[in-house]
Amino acid sequence: MVFTYTPLEDIPAVFSDLQKTFRTGKTKPIAYRKEQLAQVAWMLRDHQQEWADALKADLGRPSLEADFLEINPAISEAKDAYDNVEKWSKTEKARWDMTWSVMKPQIRKEPKGVVLIITPFNFPVHLTITHVSSAIAAGNCVVIKPSELCPAVSELYAELVPKYLDSETVRVVNGDVPVVSKLLEFPWDHIVYVGSGRVAKIVAAAAAKHLTPLTTELGGKSPVFIDPNTDFELAAKRVLWGKLANAGQVCVAPDYVLIPRDAQDRFVEEVKKVYASFYPEGDPSKSDSFSRIITEAHTARIKKLIDESKGTVVFGGEANVQEKYVAPTLLKDVTLDDSTMQEEIFGPVLPIVPVEDVNEAINIVNDREHALCLYVFSNDPKYKAKVFDNTQSGGAIANETIIHVGATGLPFGGIGPSGCKTASVLKQSTIKLIILYTAGYLSGKYGFDILTHHRCTLDNPRWVDTVLMKGRYPPYTEKSTSFLKKMTNVTMPPRFGKAASKRWGLWLVFTLLGIVTAVLIKRQTA
Structure with a gap:
């Protein structure tokens, strides 16, 4: 298909036009925000099959995964914002204080302005619509920059957004690195970036030049703790499904398993049984229930991790770069210096790292960068509390994987390198980038709050x-x-x-x- 990029010379006008619109106050009325949020939801529902077909074309995404993990959660985010924007936007009274109460201290919820949203290839619908819904609910103008690695989905945005949403307040810009570089030249009022840590550093440096607030969601190696006394059949089924959904290209996918050494083989046997039930035909490459890797380059990277691994291949291990296919792969007896433990895998490869006990597992996790999520499979409250209380991660999930991203009312975001809201400052004298990290959340009311200016007011009587x-x-x-x-x-x-x-x-x-x-x-x- 032909993928139409936005001409670089058009981008300054996009920024200028949205700035002018925002200053008219058009996006501030709640009625207007609700109208646009409803249109977001209907844009997905009216064309649900087209979105699913685009996801199939770009990612080989099975229809069930397209609906369950992408389209329906995205509609839910838009509907949640529609239902609650009036409540979220209400001015709040400050807590009562004898000294200040007579001055009517309040917190106004005001839009920040023009928001740039740069979204990834792995969930190009859910992780775009979630942030767009938050931005619209907060009363902002929005520029959507979808991933160029998903041309079918990106073309659908370019086609449908102008039909459903107000082009004076929401615009789509398509393109690759030069387009992003051009976008980052402008002083946005907030930038949302979802993707890799490598690119996030580039975006953060560009944001720092204008002191632009930046929110990131970046992923990382999300560990799985397995209590040797837990239900191994259930754990194997949920861990393997979480790892193989979208061929492992999920920012919160289980990245590696930590399990006591004497329980490893028992868990491996359960994973093998689950794998056989997932793909009874024995060849996932011919299954309609398994996705493909986004590009040949990503496929080659994952293949190299498998080829260089010193772990024992239990099943899988095959890869076809031209077909963008990596077989579901289970590795056991993996050590910390293994190739699969040096970076986020972002593919259908699951290393099992045997440990002495939960204390060693906790030390391993704490010696690494904070992950976007941490999983624990256990029926013992003390075991779960021990892991959660002694580690850090964006999310902490017990007895489940990946579906928490779509849970209404929960914050979704990382901590430190796995994602943050940053106040970026570029110290001109030394050209040194200084980034102050705080929590950055990107769903529901939490996303609304991130993209809202909480403005303090007082009214002091004579x-x-x-x-x-x-x-x-x-x-x-x-x-x-x-x-x-x-x-x-x-x-x-x-x-x-x-x-x-x-x-x-x-x-x-x-x-x-x-x-x-x-x-x-x-x-x-x-």
Whole structure:
């Protein structure tokens, strides 16, 4: 098929036009946001088969996976935002505080402006629509940059977005590296990037030049802890399915298994049984239930990991670069210096790393970069708590794999290298990139909050100067200083080992004084 790139000379106008639209306030009314969110959902539903066909063309995606892992979760994200945007957008009152309450401290939920969303090839519908829904719900204008590795899906965005969404507020830009480079020249109000850590560093450096907030979701090697006393049949089925969905090209796919050495063979036998039940014909390359790798280059990379592995191949191991096919592969007796343990596999290869016990497994995970997700299979609450309490990861999931991404109401995102919201600062004197990491979440209300400016407001009435803060103006006197000190005095926490002091009397006096004074002044000014 012919994949039409957006001309580079058109990109400045795209940015400028969206900026102008945003400044008109068009995207701010809740009714407008809901209309656009409804259109997002209907864009997917009306053309569900076309989206599934595009996913099949780009990724060899089975129809069930297209619906279950991509299209329906994406519709759910748009519908969730539609149902809740009014509640999410309401101005909030700050928590009550005696000193500030009369000034009506509030938090306004305002859109950030024009948001650039750069999405990946592995889930080009779900991981695009999720972020687009958050951005629209927050009242922003949006530029969608789909992955050029999915030409069929990207062409469908270019065709359908202008038909369903307002082109004055949402635009699609298609292209490869030069197009992305051009996009990154502009001072966006927020950038969302989902993809590899290597490219994320480039995006972060570009964002830093304009001090643009950046949210990333990057993946990493997500470990699986297997309790030797758990249900091995269930664990094998769910782990293998999570690893083989989309041929392993899932940012939260189980990347490797950690299991006590004396339980490894028992678990391997269960995985072999599950594998045989998944592909009874014995050849996944001929199955309609197994995807393909996105490009020949990615296929060659995964093949090299298998070829250089010193682990024992239990099943699989074959790869055909021209056909973009890598067989489901199980490796056992894998060591930490193995080729498959040096990078995120992002393919249908599952290494099993035998360990002495859960403590060694925890140490292995903690010695590596934080993963986007961590999985534990156990029926023992203490075992699960031990792993969760002593490790860090974006998500922590017990007795399941990958489906948590679509769970309504849960935050989805990484920590540190697996994904973050960054405040990027480029120190011009040393050309040194400094990135401050905080949590970055990209679904539901959490995605809405990331793409919303939480703006503080106060409205201080005139009578406050007369009664409570008159002494703040010069000339400063001993009397005014003493009064203000009492008004603003902070109740200290108790020193360690001592009981907290109680100041209910003073609190009550000031509260009553404030109420009585307010009533009297309002009567005088009425």
